[in-house]
Amino acid sequence: MPEGHTLRRLAEDLSGAFGGRVVAVSSPQGRFAEEAQLLDGTEFLGADSAGKHLFLDFEDERVVHIHLGLYGKFPIHRGEARPAVGQVRLRLVAAAEDGREPAYADLRGATQCALVDSDHRAGVLDRLGPDPLRAGADPAPAWQRISRTHRPIGELLMDQQVLAGVGNVYRAELLFRHRIHPLRPGKTLRRGQFLAMWQDLVELMPAGVRSNRIDTVRPEHLPPGPRPAGRGGDVYVYRRQGLPCLVCGTAIRTQVLAGRNSFWCPKCQPVYRSRARSSAAS
């Protein structure tokens, strides 16, 4: 379930559970065994996220770079560690100590888990666009890129070199909230429109960190009655193809864009038409 808010929340939770503690590091699966051995018994300083990347800081400036990919997981458990089941690439264990509970965390299914140095980490950060979750992040570089290309905005929002941390759910929902069609060329957006979208992310994504889910529906658009107890958040269009738009009732549409299914309301997000220059046109 990883968009930027998931990784930020994970970094905070890992820091809370293991920060400042000497940890046992292992790789039950074996693919990270040599690296785990180097880190085993050292102090875990804390975790940080950047976009969808996660960094674990250990003493002596050793860093573990993790990317969960589409279905990686890194759940934290309280209590004594149970035997690892399945393919656990990395396990952190902290023993009980002065008031703190024992805890452990198992990493599975990640596309990336590597012991790196600070140069590598800097390189990853250099390749990322501004992250709305990073305090003080400057949206200007993102606007520079968006305003200069014909590439569709629905593709640009997913490009981590343009914006870091936005994934398929935030893409779909942000475009709906701003009534923008996913295929609209970047350079046809007005600066004010982009800045409004950025500001929306600056508010939506921290809310996602707090709740650990993505909710984007404004109160006035929430369907009446109790909220379904599912794990997913309240969304306008994501994976709602064929269902009625929460605002206008039109059937939500879907189409693959940037390799992923994108979703939009054809009425609330009309296809962009450039302003006609001649009254003779059409």
Add this chain to the structure above:
DNA sequence: AGCCTATGCGAAC
């Protein structure tokens, strides 16, 4: 049980 899909992304073709 088996199949499909998925909040991602890099490598291979």
Add this chain to the structure above:
DNA sequence: TTCGCCTAGGCTG
């Protein structure tokens, strides 16, 4: 553009 990663939930049967 397609594949691989190799998890997990939901649906079908």
